[in-house]
Amino acid sequence: MAGAPSLSQPSGWRAWLLSPEPGSRWQARLGRFYLGWRSFTRNPLAVMGLGVVVLLILVAIFADFIAPYSPVIGGDLRTQRLLPPSETYWFGTDDQARDIFSRVIYGSRITLWVIVLVALIATPIGLLVGTVAGYLGGWVDTVLMRITDIFLAFPRLILALAFVAALGPGIENAVIAIAITSWPPYARIARAETLTIRNSDFIAAVKLQGASTPRIILGHVVPLCLSSLIVRVTLDMAGIILTAAGLGFLGLGAQPPMPEWGAMVATGRNYLIDQWWVAAMPGLAIFVVSLGFNLLGDGLRDVLDPKAAK
Amino acid sequence: MTKPLLEVEDLRVRFHLRTGTVEAVRGVSFQLGRERLGIVGESGSGKSQTGRAILGLTPPPGEVLAKRLTFDGIDLLTASKRTLRTLRGGRISMVMQDPKYSLNPVMTIGEQIIEAYQAHVKASRAEAHDRALAMLEAVKMRDPGRVFALYPHEVSGGMGQRAMIAMMLVTEPDLLIADEPTSALDVTVSMEILRILDEFVSERGMGLIFISHDLKLVSSFCNRVLVMYAGRVVEELEAKHLREAKHPYTQGLMRCLPTLADDVHPLPTLNRDPSWAL
Amino acid sequence: ATPPDTLVQAWQIDDIISLDPAEIFEFTTSEIAGNTYERLINYDYKDVSKIYGEVAESWSVSPDGKTFTFKIRQGKKFASGNPITAEDVAFSLQRAVLLDKSPAFIIGQFGLTKDNVKDKIKQTGPFELTMELDKAYAPTFVLYCLTSTVASVVDKKLVLQNEKEGDLGYAWLKTKYAGSGPFSIRDWKANEVVVLERNPNYDKKAPLARVIYRHIKETATQRLLLEKGDVDIARNLNPEELAAVSKSADIKIDSGPKGGVWYLGLNQKNPTLAKPEVRKALKYLVDYSAIADTIMKSKGEVHQAFLPKGFLGAVNDNPYKLDVAKAKELLEKAGLKDGFTVTMDTRSTADTTGMAQAIQQTFAQAGVKLEIIPGDGKQTLTKYRERRHDIYIGRWGADYQDPNTNADTFAANDDNSDNAKAKPLSWRNAWDPGPLTAKTRAAVLEKDAEKRAEMYKELQQAVLDDGPYVIMLQEIEVMASRKNVEGVVIGPSFDTNSVAQAKKN
């Protein structure tokens, strides 16, 4: 084809990655990944977001080394309680005379855990419901979408509260509750995406090869819905953390003395005005992490979402 | 032809991308009077970018350079946005390939034509309305009144394309750039569209740039043809002499088409010579 | 800013479910009833032992101690304008027993039932009535009970005008008002506001025209409103907020001890907690004073006996303090050298969670691993009442001003089986107090106040020694108010916070 020639050509490993004729599956995949990575890195905010998320992961892994104090055992109530940020206590101390910095550091583990768990529960449910409904259509679609609507019509926090109330408090149950309330939008997205895909020629082509419905859905439809879903899930991360915090705020999230950020903010709200650091520090952590995820999600959208990338 | 309507000299369109700079149009020069000029070439050869550069509609990362780009004595490169806007749609128009996508789906066809008219002519709504109807009639729409109130999705491709033409010609421009105006249409329909365009050129003395990848069509419809390859004009010739083209690319293009006239098996294919792109 | 004749209080009042004195049993409504209804008799808020007649002019007890005769003050009127007569008083008391809502037992425990109440409480003249009891109870016990909200005098005529299907006006009075107190209830919007208005018929006209309780859930919001002067009193500030607002020149802080105690309930169904050494060890593992001085500062003071300060016979010396070594010793004796793990159901409010975490830390020092199970108030309570907890941390408020109220629940348990009828705290913690039950029952009948006090001291001592409760603090009520507010009284019980003579300068 008579394409307009490019004036500069990549070289070295870049050339290998960008090779129009990869020699193996691996090279092909890496090449794709590299392309995505490049368009991703073009967005400085997105890179910042990624940095935050990576930092979160690192902090979670190395919490033991980073945190100077125990996250649960506090100091002397009479002398070390509610101290403002200082050189000894970077983020100050809380009402139980615990070092807030250490708690924030350890809290990253819980936050990460919550995020990962919600993503692992909610995404597949939404994906499956949405793709099956969209692909099969007819009454299956009607029934599944009605169920989705019911869940969507539920007041979210209420549903979560109810579930937590039913299952008993604790971070795992809070996570399940959040997951149960967050899949419906994913199902909707997946369905919409599926509807645009299901009549396309390449689906017709696999049908013509005699592929079974599950095979088509799992092998062909799902991968295409996945990208817009991943984007949406990353964008929702902030919401998830904040819902967990909201549950914590209502006393139904993590069990004390777990250093869950939401619960910490909830405790801190009693000291919001004078001992501002008690709520502000974990609040800041929530903010930074959800901002990070949001920026990352935004960046990912440009990379993964074929419609947004233009 | 005393003074050419459009003069293009060494037109270049560049896109600066992270991957490097892509030069989509590389030194295209031509002149156009009140005639039909065809631009042919394969996909990606820069036909559309040439057309868009003339209208100043090169998409954002693009950059347009030229030694000379004048329309009726107006330098299009240095013209203010305002001048460009009055030229666009007023004196230079463009018909695009696919009516399905180039008509605003949420406005009626009539509204869109009126809008185009009122953008350039101070006219009352009623006048504009009449004018739009007249225009729809001029493009041989059978029931202009009805079509006027229809939304783009409610008309067939052929009707949509005619509506598009009506919209672009309502201001009676001096120059029309038609970017593959018929490639989305049936053969029989596209003949009618061409006939309408043809009428405008011959009756109103409009200049026409007809962009297409269909050599056969261009040769039968236009006066002159530019053949583009990789952003360059490789050959410029009279349409009727297309069969005697000298450039191997043009020759190849002509030959590799199956025709009803002769039955060649296998079809000759085009062997691209890297030197063409230089 | 608030109008000069209106007192606005910011308060968490989402627990209101009824305004009918026969049903009122919550902290907020008790206080509201205290300011809007009059009772037959009352006690001096400053000196609880001084009992005086409110609606009653005088009373007498029959020689056998079973019949009380009350003379009613003449010339008193309800807010509606109806005169107060013995008929109203008799009706009110009968009504409470007949409706048989939660607090009805306070009067009912004298042998009054739905069937006999009309005979036992009798109007004997336009301004005289008698009340007949089944036993010769200590007179102070009976009188204290009659000072409680459930014995409020309601306007019989008005109530019966609004009776529906023989409900004694219950449905109506739930949201309305029929009393004679310094204020009348003008309006109640659930979770939003209660508005009291001066009762013009009250003997000692209240200086304020209006008292408004605004429901403000957030304490920080309460504080902002107070500082800004958009409320006159903030009722739920936490210790740090109190400390902060007290620095303001416009704000003062008043407090007074209340009849509530904070305690841990140790379920004796848990074999570990059932060991006496463990019970004792845990009592040594709470840093009482640190909690009182920090987390519960100005909200509670150290108190370890089940009778709060101010009650007849209350024991006020606090023998326990944090002593990890001693606790370890005791645990070792119990065969739990390495400690043990136990859960605690904890209401997820700031106070409770704060204390729970402090306790968690001191417990840990002796190897007792405490897992806090947070839950909403009603949720933890449900579990507690089903004896499914290990440890429960909570507050117990006295129902009436007589020591029996707490003795009955902390030190007596008639039936410790799962389907017992009465379920006092001792039952909830599956504790059989043995001879203490009988002692409690005897104390109610003791007429000699001195002796009676002695009996309660004994009971408290026994519970302190061996009871399955770690009683930690006595509640203190704090109000932060604007300096121009005067005359708000913080009484010893919940229904005795009075705004009757409050005024603003």
Add this chain to the structure above:
Amino acid sequence: MASAAMQRGGGHEALRFFLKRIAQFLIVLATTLLGLVAVTFFIGRIVPIDPVIAIVGDRAPPHVYERVRQELGLDLPMIQQFWIYLKKAVTGDFGNSVLTTNPVMTDIANVFPATLELATLGTVIGTLVGIPLGVLAAVKRGTFIDQLVRLLGLVGYSIPIFWLGLMALLLFYAKLGWVAGPGRIDVTYSYLYTPVTGIVLFDTAMQGQWDAFWDAVSHIILPTCLLGYFSLAYISRMTRSFMLNELAQEYVIAARVKGLSEMRVIWRHALRNAAVPLVTVIALSYANLLEGSVLTETVFAWPGLGQYITNSLQNADMNAVLGGTLVIGAVFVLLNLVSDLLYRLLDPRTR
């Protein structure tokens, strides 16, 4: 010649479409509500809170407790309880709230206007500010302005609402004194007007109580701005993405070819098309706000639906929870319908 289209469709057609939509709506409403009732009901029964305690309190004697338990029908099998509830619900009787003793629907009629007022204004602010910001970001894609708008939106996504709420109160109310504090109206004014619709702004204005009206305005301004900011975050972001989509379309180029001003191209052509999916987005964000932001309501002492339901749930006041959930469900379905109709109105392709 707009009549041409009408002639084609004809009033008959339109009516039929309308009736069909209404019928569909009723079916959807019924099934959704039934589903909501069922799920909520059974959740309600497994919540480990004893509803009786909520009524009689902790210190009630056992026989009172038992009696109330029977009164509530809690001794019946769960299915039977559900059936009884359903039968009553069909007649419009959703039972009484335990906490407030009122019929649930009366309660909701009391609290819902507060939420409605807040959510509506919040959505209006979110829409009026969010859309132009989104458009601006899309038009100036990749520039500093774009990043700024995105950041603004992202911040809205990430900040805990109660934190922002309290900080806003601290600043604008306590420190600067620009706005009135928590609550809907000052006590001074609260008895100057009679609540008719329950929407304070409306009631005060209708009754000519302008002082009260302005006081209500200064109370509502902070919470609505806050909610508005949160909905703005969402709306501007979606607007941006829809606009980017539209701006890349051929018809936008065609509009430029016609010589239209950039303003007209963006607002008349691109935004007009982006408005179609935006309707759904706005409806969704409105529904979210209507659902009652429990936390905003708590911070601003706003007696709304969110607080009501949460409080009810914590007290196992299941009638109230059910009623509230149903109302929200109905609102949701209704908003769906409205956005659907608007969608059709805006997009001729779906007519």
Add this chain to the structure above:
Amino acid sequence: MTDPMLDIQNLQVIFGTGRLQVQAVKNASFHVEAGESYGLVGESGSGKSTVLRAICGLAPISGGHVRVDGKEVTTPRGKAFYRTIQMVFQDPYASLHPRHTVDRTLSEPLAIHGVKDAETRILQALREVGLGPSFRFRYPHQLSGGQRQRIAIARALILRPKVLLLDEPTSALDASVQAEVLNLLEDLRHKMGLTYILVSHDLAVVAHLCQRLLVMRNGESIEETTSAALRSGQASNSYTQSLIEASQGFSRDAPQPASSLAT
């Protein structure tokens, strides 16, 4: 006499119900012998694609018969059917899964049908369509339109079908690429003895590849003719005649075609 490879009689296809009902194919009949190449032409929307889709089960057969190798097709089609008939779609950009490499696309049918030695089959299929092994791990976006269409053909051929349904396989391609693909198709047919049904709106393309062809309009077959007849400009039907004229290119003096435009 053996059965024709494909026998279509009075085929009807109806989409949707009620007001939205569309009768895409009203009545189409034709038969294709084994090894033959058969063309379908007609204006847009005349139902050409629908006929193909109905044959292979992507569109419902509402009436008439479709026989393959003498046997009536079943709904749903069995696996054996898909080993007999395969289809190539019009738009090479839409017919390949954008996230699958060529390798994955080609191995999919093999996996479904449990074919062993996928490795060699894939390389062979690539070779057959004139692409080297270097294309194996590319993604569609790394391929040109012509290359994509080759992959689509390779995918259709990898199960060794007897019949190939070609739905405008070259209409999205440049002239030079079209020539290559047409040559390839012709080549393959000779080598493998395939049967083709080719849909196109370009008479010249049909005439180039097919012996017989059917002219369709509004879902009905108008006339069956041969490419020889087309070349000599003979057509009994005026519509066919206008198609022939239009395919000659633009002419200023030609009369307005009598045909009305479908709206």
